[in-house]
Amino acid sequence: MRIQNKVCVITGGSSGIGEASARLFAKEGAKIAIVDVDSVNGERLVGELKADRSDAIFVEADVSDEEAAERALTDIVKHFGTLDVVLNNAGVSAVGDVVDCAVEDWDRVMRVNVRGIYLISHYAVPIMRRQGYGTIINMSSTIAVIGLQSRAVYAASKGAVLALTRAMAADHSHENIRVCALLPGTVYTPFVEGYLQKNYADNVEQAVENLKNRQLNNELMTAEDVAFAALYLASDEARFALGTALIIDGGVSAAKVF
Numbered sequence: 001m002r003i004q005n006k007v008c009v010i011t012g013g014s015s016g017i018g019e020a021s022a023r024l025f026a027k028e029g030a031k032i033a034i035v036d037v038d039s040v041n042g043e044r045l046v047g048e049l050k051a052d053r054s055d056a057i058f059v060e061a062d063v064s065d066e067e068a069a070e071r072a073l074t075d076i077v078k079h080f081g082t083l084d085v086v087l088n089n090a091g092v093s094a095v096g097d098v099v100d101c102a103v104e105d106w107d108r109v110m111r112v113n114v115r116g117i118y119l120i121s122h123y124a125v126p127i128m129r130r131q132g133y134g135t136i137i138n139m140s141s142t143i144a145v146i147g148l149q150s151r152a153v154y155a156a157s158k159g160a161v162l163a164l165t166r167a168m169a170a171d172h173s174h175e176n177i178r179v180c181a182l183l184p185g186t187v188y189t190p191f192v193e194g195y196l197q198k199n200y201a202d203n204v205e206q207a208v209e210n211l212k213n214r215q216l217n218n219e220l221m222t223a224e225d226v227a228f229a230a231l232y233l234a235s236d237e238a239r240f241a242l243g244t245a246l247i248i249d250g251g252v253s254a255a256k257v258f
């Protein structure tokens with residue numbers, strides 16, 4: 001029960017890393033608020049958490065929509081009374097270098113990945129400030145610190161998230177609001193599965209093998225591996241993790257073996 005009774009908001013919690021974090025956080029005693037555009041999977045997950053006797057709600061909201069972001073946080077605080085942890089995890093991707101990347105894709109990815117975190121934080125920080133405490137975990141990516149081909153806008157968005165995290169830590173640590181970033185490498189979630197199906201439809205198995213070969217341990221991370229890192233950052237064990245950029249990537253950014 002490492003985060004017992006903490007009210008944890010997980011954006012993008014209907015799938016992948018967010019879903020795994022919701023399940024793990026609930027197991028560790030947290031009260032869960034899933035914020036997502038996907039109400040089918042979100043409601044299903046909340047139903048399962050409640051069946052396991054956890055306290056959980058689903059709030060349908062697009063994090064990049066100002067009115068929706070504000071309403072989501074207001075509704076959550078009305079329901080639970082406090083706001084202990086926000087895992088700003090909702091994210092989207094697009095493939096291509098700066099030439100291939102269409103303007104619409106650039107705007108869509110920056111809007112969800114960067115504006116979404118800004119908006120949720122914009123409305124979460126004043127609530128945490130009033131309470132006198134809070135933790136915000138922003139989902140960046142290893143791509144913020146190493147280049148990867150054909151991911152121009154995704155890399156730009158995750159780099160922005162890392163920079164924003166450090167700026168937020170500088171601004172809000174003295175208010176007892178802890179802000180950290182999580183930088184996962186490749187995690188086998190619907191996010192990556194969809195990318196592989198779209199781009200390597202003729203040989204998805206080989207594409208998965210190639211991803212594994214990038215790892216120092218030749219294994220692909222699961223959403224649960226990232227959820228454990230998020231759990232640490234969400235817990236009071238991480239009280240000295242201020243502006244921390246926690247990389248968890250199977251060694252991809254640490255070393256290369258030829």
Ligand SMILES: NC(=O)c1ccc[n+]([C@@H]2O[C@H](COP(=O)([O-])OP(=O)(O)OC[C@H]3O[C@@H](n4cnc5c(N)ncnc54)[C@H](O)[C@@H]3O)[C@@H](O)[C@H]2O)c1
Pocket residue numbers: 011012013014015016017018035036037038061062063064089090091092112116139140141142183184185186187188189190191192
């Ligand atoms: N999968 C990876 O390899 C990987 C690696 C590093 C970082 N990440 C980051 O982790 C986060 C989660 O990724 P995942 O792999 O679990 O993806 P996923 O696609 O499985 O889940 C993302 C969730 O975000 C939701 N979402 C998308 N746009 C939204 C919006 N505007 N408002 C609210 N919800 C929205 C989706 O409905 C979905 O439930 C993303 O920020 C992603 O960039 C993923």
